[in-house]
Amino acid sequence: MHIQQHYVREMIMNELPSIIRNDQEIRVxxxxxxxxxxxxxxxxxxxxxxxxQELKNMRKESEKRWExxEKRWExxNKRWExxEKRWExxEKRWExxDKTLKDHTNxxxxxxxxxxxxxxxxxxxxxxxxxxxKTKVIQVNSIVMQLKEFLSLTELKELFNLxxxxxxxxxxxxxxxxxxxxxxxxxxxxxxxxxxYRSKLLRKSGFPAIAAVAGNSSTHGANISAKENKVxxxxxxxxxxxxxxxxxxQNSGPEKYPLVKK
Numbered sequence: 001m002h003i004q005q006h007y008v009r010e011m012i013m014n015e016l017p018s019i020i021r022n023d024q025e026i027r028v029x030x031x032x033x034x035x036x037x038x039x040x041x042x043x044x045x046x047x048x049x050x051x052x053q054e055l056k057n058m059r060k061e062s063e064k065r066w067e068x069x070e071k072r073w074e075x076x077n078k079r080w081e082x083x084e085k086r087w088e089x090x091e092k093r094w095e096x097x098d099k100t101l102k103d104h105t106n107x108x109x110x111x112x113x114x115x116x117x118x119x120x121x122x123x124x125x126x127x128x129x130x131x132x133x134k135t136k137v138i139q140v141n142s143i144v145m146q147l148k149e150f151l152s153l154t155e156l157k158e159l160f161n162l163x164x165x166x167x168x169x170x171x172x173x174x175x176x177x178x179x180x181x182x183x184x185x186x187x188x189x190x191x192x193x194x195x196x197y198r199s200k201l202l203r204k205s206g207f208p209a210i211a212a213v214a215g216n217s218s219t220h221g222a223n224i225s226a227k228e229n230k231v232x233x234x235x236x237x238x239x240x241x242x243x244x245x246x247x248x249x250q251n252s253g254p255e256k257y258p259l260v261k262k
Contacts, residue, residue: 112185112216117163120183120214124166127214127234131242132168132179140165143207150205162198166212170246177249178202178209179232187218187233192225203252210245 120127125135140147140159147156159165159180166179180199182191195211202209212232213222226233226241230248233240 109185113183116185116215117183120164120181124164128166128168129239130171131239132166132177133171134176135166135168138165138167138178143205146207147201147205151201155201155204158198159201175208178207179212180209181212181214183214185216187213187215187222187235189219189221189225191215192222192229192231196229196231208249210249212245 121137124137128135140162144156147159151159162180163183164179164181166181167176168179169176178199180195180202182195182198184191191213192211195213199209199211210232211229212234213226214234216235218226218233218235223233223240225231227244230241230244232242232245
């Protein structure tokens with residue numbers, strides 16, 4: 001008898017937590033035990049009510065914790081809403097700051113470009129060094145009469161947008177050429193493409209011309225494009241692809257140079 005009571009007690013302690021879902025299930029479980037084993041009813045009732053009381057206490061504690069958690073969640077939600085509003089304000093500020101920074105960067109780049117252009121205009125002979133003799137900057141207006149015979153109005157506007165148009169005599173030759181130059185603090189692929197297109201317009205009009213870009217530095221894309229298209233790059237006292245540009249001119253440009261006065 002004692003062994004059976006101990007066995008029931010152990011079953012209640014070990015199995016009850018895993019099968020309990022509500023009070024009804026507990027009653028069914030205990031009734032089954034009573035039917036299967038002869039155990040004093042009083043002991044089972046005591047244990048039953050003890051378990052019920054523990055469950056009630058646990059439920060109260062759970063409800064209390066749930067209420068506390070709900071209050072915390074409400075506080076967290078309010079904090080989250082405040083943080084979201086702050087983040088929205090910060091995002092707007094960041095966007096404004098980013099826009100302002102880009103504007104300042106673009107202005108600075110334009111200022112550097114203008115400064116660089118003035119420097120090249122004043123010291124063009126120094127920059128071309130031993131590449132060209134009798135180097136000087138000329139205005140597109142000085143050759144516009146010849147240009148308009150070959151170019152459309154749109155094409156003429158392109159040439160008038162040139163940063164610099166340079167004339168000079170190739171060393172050890174009697175040939176005078178034009179150089180269509182685009183100047184930028186940081187030379188990119190677009191600068192190369194503009195200079196190339198405008199030099200082609202000059203060739204289309206009968207002028208022996210090459211394309212050139214100048215700046216303080218150049219992008220990887222600009223270097224690749226300049227190399228592929230034989231465009232002269234000038235920066236930091238260096239001249240890249242000069243020989244390629246002259247070779248390309250000699251093989252694809254006009255055979256005679258009647259339109260460029262020495």
